[in-house]
Amino acid sequence: MSGDRVATSWQRLAKLLFFAVSLAASAGIALADTGTGLMPSHAQASSYGGGWECSRGFHQVGAACAAIDVPAHGYLSAYGSSWDCDRGYLKNDKQCVAIKVPANAYADDSSVGKGWLCNRGYRAVSEGCARAVIPANAFSADSSYGSGWECNRGYRASGDGCVAVKVPANGYLVRLGDDWRCERGFVKHGDSCEPIPVPKNGYLDSTGNDWKCERGFKQENSACTALNVPANAYIDYSGNGWHCEDGFRRQGALCAVN
Secondary structure, eight states: HHHHHHHHHHHHHHHHHHHHHHHHHHHHHHHHSSSSSSSOOTTOOOOOOOEEEEEEEEEETTEEEEEOOOTTTTOOTTTTSSEEEEETTEOOOOOOOEEOOOTTEOOOOOOSSSSSEOOEEEETTTTTTEEEETTTTTTEEEEESSEEEETTTEEETTTEEEEEEOOOOEEEOOSSSSSEEEOTTTTTTTTTEEEEOTTEEEEETTTTTSSSEEEEEETTTTTEEEEHHHHHEEEOOOOEEEEEEHHHHEETEEEOOO
């Protein structure tokens, strides 16, 4: 084989190798490309498929991955893409600042807010905790905010005190004990419970706050009147109306042949 032929063969082989390497590189870039360039240092292929993501302890800055600067009394978050402060510290710009817990308070687990809550019997006032003034018929509340107290069952808050809930005859206290409702068969009218007037051929519904007509009757104003079911008809599923049988159509109060 002549020298020219050998040179030509090597040139062709070099071109083929270059083409193969280019294809492989293109395939790699397609997996690691975010649209802003090649995969940078301290990065890896995205776990969500396509593109890349920064390794734990780094965060994306433009097309690069920069180390996360964790301040004193801080630690990397669970995902490793940010940082949080240790218990007893709160984020303040790029630092973790010690929480100053006032008297009659304790540090909480929250990473937001003031970082502390008032003890039971105290309420937050400005940057401290003041003893809650508990009125008659009330008890100390768990909340650090608000009045710091709640009314006993059977009373409701009114201004700075607790007033008794006046339950009328045929009424009862609700679960929270700060209001009342009427017993089944009665309805609220102002400050009293009045009986529900159930007409003849009617009955109290499942709520006990209203009434319905028995099957075969329909409601007309405050009474239950019997249904006038024509020939070739039947009472419908509600029991308070009727439909024509198959082969018939409704025509006024009658069922006519189709």
